[in-house]
Amino acid sequence: MKTFLKTNITVKDICEGFVYNELEGKGLFGLSGKLTIQPEYQRNYIYASDGGKREAAVIESLLKGYPIGLIYFNKVSENNLEVLDGQQRITSVGRFVTDKFAIKDENGMEQYFGGMAKDKKAKIWETKLLIYECEGTESQIKEWFKTINIAGVPLNNQELLNAVYSGPFVTLGKEEFSNSQNANIQKWSAYVAGSANRQDFLERALDWVSRGNIGDYMSGHRFDKNITELKKYFNGVIDWVSSVFTDVESEMRGLEWGRLYETYHKKSYNLKKVSEEVQKLYGDPYVKNRKGIFEFILGGSTDTKLLDVRVFDDATKKSVYKKQTTKAEKKKISNCSLCALGHDANKKKIWKLDEMEADHVAAWSKGGKTTIKNCEMLCKTHNRAKGNR
Numbered sequence: 154m155k156t157f158l159k160t161n162i163t164v165k166d167i168c169e170g171f172v173y174n175e176l177e178g179k180g181l182f183g184l185s186g187k188l189t190i191q192p193e194y195q196r197n198y199i200y201a202s203d204g205g206k207r208e209a210a211v212i213e214s215l216l217k218g219y220p221i222g223l224i225y226f227n228k229v230s231e232n233n234l235e236v237l238d239g240q241q242r243i244t245s246v247g248r249f250v251t252d253k254f255a256i257k258d259e260n261g262m263e264q265y266f267g268g269m270a271k272d273k274k275a276k277i278w279e280t281k282l283l284i285y286e287c288e289g290t291e292s293q294i295k296e297w298f299k300t301i302n303i304a305g306v307p308l309n310n311q312e313l314l315n316a317v318y319s320g321p322f323v324t325l326g327k328e329e330f331s332n333s334q335n336a337n338i339q340k341w342s343a344y345v346a347g348s349a350n351r352q353d354f355l356e357r358a359l360d361w362v363s364r365g366n367i368g369d370y371m372s373g374h375r376f377d378k379n380i381t382e383l384k385k386y387f388n389g390v391i392d393w394v395s396s397v398f399t400d401v402e403s404e405m406r407g408l409e410w411g412r413l414y415e416t417y418h419k420k421s422y423n424l425k426k427v428s429e430e431v432q433k434l435y436g437d438p439y440v441k442n443r444k445g446i447f448e449f450i451l452g453g454s455t456d457t458k459l460l461d462v463r464v465f466d467d468a469t470k471k472s473v474y475k476k477q478t479t480k481a482e483k484k485k486i487s488n489c490s491l492c493a494l495g496h497d498a499n500k501k502k503i504w505k506l507d508e509m510e511a512d513h514v515a516a517w518s519k520g521g522k523t524t525i526k527n528c529e530m531l532c533k534t535h536n537r538a539k540g541n542r
């Protein structure tokens with residue numbers, strides 16, 4: 154990767170041709186059109202929120218001669234740079250010099266740029282910014298991002314990938330998946346966690362269609378002029394989930410639906426039974442992990458590990474062990490009931506507590522409770538041989 158440190162670019166240069174889109178709430182261009190400040194895929198301008206304290210602080214820093222931190226550009230082509238980090242600061246400056254907001258002067262009076270004294274204006278115009286321009290591959294840029302300490306809110310992974318693979322595909326993807334005005338977002342939110350603004354829906358759609366290889370997929374489709382496959386796959390997954398599980402539960406949000414779709418979408422399900430089973434498991438106080446209910450059912454309701462079913466506590470185990478062992482010693486048989494039935498050397502073996510495990514007499518999956526009445530201690534070998542019933 155190549156990096157160039159630029160120290161001669163002034164605020165005036167950056168703000169040349171600055172355009173702020175009021176409707177979308179973002180700064181668009183600077184450097185006479187050469188610089189894209191907040192490309193399609195970027196998060197919107199947030200410095201004007203919280204009463205404008207942050208954008209005012211940027212201007213006050215310039216007036217006092219304080220540095221406003223490093224700014225990073227990504228060189229997309231000879232005549233096209235994009236702001237990787239620093240778009241909030243640049244937009245603040247651009248908005249100020251175009252009189253979009255005022256700061257308070259020494260006397261607490263509102264002051265717009267247009268009404269400022271010449272020397273103050275000049276001070277702002279002539280401030281030189283510290284800018285790193287970089288040109289490189291995705292992994293190089295990522296590595297570089299990790300290495301340097303970036304001021305402000307760093308880009309998240311998907312925002313960074315959008316920057317690296319910017320082009321028609323990202324633009325279309327963002328229109329569909331990162332637009333909080335899209336009426337589908339609400340429906341998708343039942344299954345996908347996060348926010349459209351921070352690219353969580355786009356990331357999930359890409360993750361699913363690429364089976365986890367988002368970077369490769371974006372690289373391969375970078376210049377595509379459609380997102381047909383991406384949309385089709387994503388909608389396919391959502392339609393599948395919402396048809397198999399007719400009830401919408403909050404724990405469904407953020408599950409690995411792409412992986413579950415790949416594994417189970419060819420299996421047929423009795424929707425009424427599925428719904429009943431969801432309700433039954435939701436009502437079961439022994440199920441500790443409700444997020445696991447859906448995969449448990451999809452997989453045929455056998456893998457109880459997914460549910461993290463409550464286990465017998467130590468007091469219960471000790472008490473049951475003691476009772477079983479006293480009885481077994483009297484009868485001169487093993488304290489493991491299954492060993493006692495056998496014909497080998499263990500027939501009369503008295504196991505120690507730590508050599509045994511607790512088992513549900515009536516299987517949990519068949520309605521057996523995790524209570525002392527339903528607890529039996531078995532030797533480890535026999536307990537494990539029983540497995541999931």
Ligand SMILES: [Zn+2]
Nearest residue numbers: 489492532535
């Ligand atoms: Zn045994």
